[in-house]
Amino acid sequence: MKKNILYLIAILLLVGCSKEPKMPISEPIIVEPIITKIEEAKPIKITFATMPNTEFIKSSFEELPDWESEDYRDALSSFVNSCNTTKTKTLYKELCQEANSVNDAKSFFIENFLPYQVDMTKNDGDGLLTGYYEPLLKGSLKKKAPYVYPVYSTPRDLLVVDFVEQYPELKNYRLRGRKEGNKVVPYYSRKELSKRKIDADIVCYVDNRIDLFFLEVQGSGRVLLESGEMIYVGFDNLNGYKYSSIGKYLINAGEMSYAEASMGGIKDWCDKNPSRVDELLYHNESMVFFKKKEKPASGALGVVLTPNRSVAVDKSYLPLGSMLYMSADTKEKDLNRIVIAQDTGGAIKGSVRADLFFGYGDEAGRSAGKLKAPLKLWILLPKKES
Numbered sequence: 429m430k431k432n433i434l435y436l437i438a439i440l441l442l443v444g445c446s447k448e449p450k451m452p453i454s455e456p457i458i459v460e461p462i463i464t465k466i467e468e469a470k471p472i473k474i475t476f477a478t479m480p481n482t483e484f485i486k487s488s489f490e491e492l493p494d495w496e497s498e499d500y501r502d503a504l505s506s507f508v509n510s511c512n513t514t515k516t517k518t519l520y521k522e523l524c525q526e527a528n529s530v531n532d533a534k535s536f537f538i539e540n541f542l543p544y545q546v547d548m549t550k551n552d553g554d555g556l557l558t559g560y561y562e563p564l565l566k567g568s569l570k571k572k573a574p575y576v577y578p579v580y581s582t583p584r585d586l587l588v589v590d591f592v593e594q595y596p597e598l599k600n601y602r603l604r605g606r607k608e609g610n611k612v613v614p615y616y617s618r619k620e621l622s623k624r625k626i627d628a629d630i631v632c633y634v635d636n637r638i639d640l641f642f643l644e645v646q647g648s649g650r651v652l653l654e655s656g657e658m659i660y661v662g663f664d665n666l667n668g669y670k671y672s673s674i675g676k677y678l679i680n681a682g683e684m685s686y687a688e689a690s691m692g693g694i695k696d697w698c699d700k701n702p703s704r705v706d707e708l709l710y711h712n713e714s715m716v717f718f719k720k721k722e723k724p725a726s727g728a729l730g731v732v733l734t735p736n737r738s739v740a741v742d743k744s745y746l747p748l749g750s751m752l753y754m755s756a757d758t759k760e761k762d763l764n765r766i767v768i769a770q771d772t773g774g775a776i777k778g779s780v781r782a783d784l785f786f787g788y789g790d791e792a793g794r795s796a797g798k799l800k801a802p803l804k805l806w807i808l809l810p811k812k813e814s
Contacts, residue, residue, distance in 0.1 A: 474544065479746065479747065482745045482746065485547055487545045488543065489537070492753050492806060493755040494755075494764035497764070498534075498764075501533045503533065503737070506768055508524075508527050509732075511524035513729050513731050515747065516750075517749075519747060519750055521810070523540055539811075541810060543808050546806065555780045556803055557763065557801045558783050559783065559796030560645070560740065560786070560796050561646060561786045561792035561795070562788040563639065563642060565634045565635075565639050565643060566634065567633055567653055567654075568632065568654050569632055575632075575633040575654070577633060577634050577636070578633055579634060579640065579651070579661060581629040581718060582665040583626050585606050588604055589603040589612065590602055604665075605668065616667060617669055618709065622706075622710075631659075632651055632653070634651060643718075644714075644716035645775070647740075647771070648661065648662040649725070659720060660721040660725075661719070662726065663717075663719075665716075667714060670714060671774035677708065691796070727770040728771050728772045729749055729770040735785060735786055735787030736787075737765075737766070737768060738767065739769055740771035740772050741781070742777050742778055742781055743769075745778065746769055746779070748770065750808075751807070751808045752767050752782075752807055753766055754806075755803070757801055766808070769782075771785070
């Protein structure tokens, strides 16, 4: 027993009997964390029968950038204007009628609509906002210097084949060509047309082929005749070729940077390189034909366009007449507002792709020409049907 007691005392002397921890309290004790993988829930994507090619994500007005800064009354006015068309009436039904007698525009939107964010597709050009405008050209009804460049109407030998009755799924597609023997073959390209006598009426003649090319890009414009009369011209048809950007062509050729490839930059390049203008224009095989119109720029929806409220979209993804909310971050300012899909364009391809109409004149042209900004889109649909 005595030996055991001595042994216990020796152990206590060696290890100490203090209850204080050996590690100072001021130093934290590091515990290896138990890491668990938490996956974020993916948003549920929705499709609608009327828009089978597009996926949407349910959203809310609180998620719309700068929603509280919107000019609701002005936005409502653009919606009411669009309700004069059959397509907008079909989409929004009784809401078009109710919009005429609204006192509180903001409440009207919040109480009657739900926003759905348009999901990105993998198409080239998705997530991009550009601008367009109604250009002013100088012209004459007769060919005489300097008015030597014809504005053609649809050629008489251009065939448009519509498959919608036999193949309803192809309702958004048209085949354009010409008859050769007992076959329908592709119509002539821009280069081929430049070397042929075109069997078509001529709306007028203008004095600048580059301005005429950009008239094709814009789709409509005004021509101030030498007599002082103003005429309106608008899209009538095209030759069936895919649009190819001459700006991209110049960038890829090392002739200019992406930032320089605006409408003004391209015009400057043409002025400095007159011998290469044909090379540049022929890169875009697509060619647009026009008709005389009785009113200013109206889009594919058939309504006169509203500056800063009308956009061109790809109607294979978003229906004409639909109300959208766009958010684009430009270098100068953010463009966040309600817009109406009232037009289309050969260069407008993809679900999150839009072209904002800036109006008429040189200032509108400058604003439109320099706009290239990342874009997000939402569609506003009736609550009762969503």
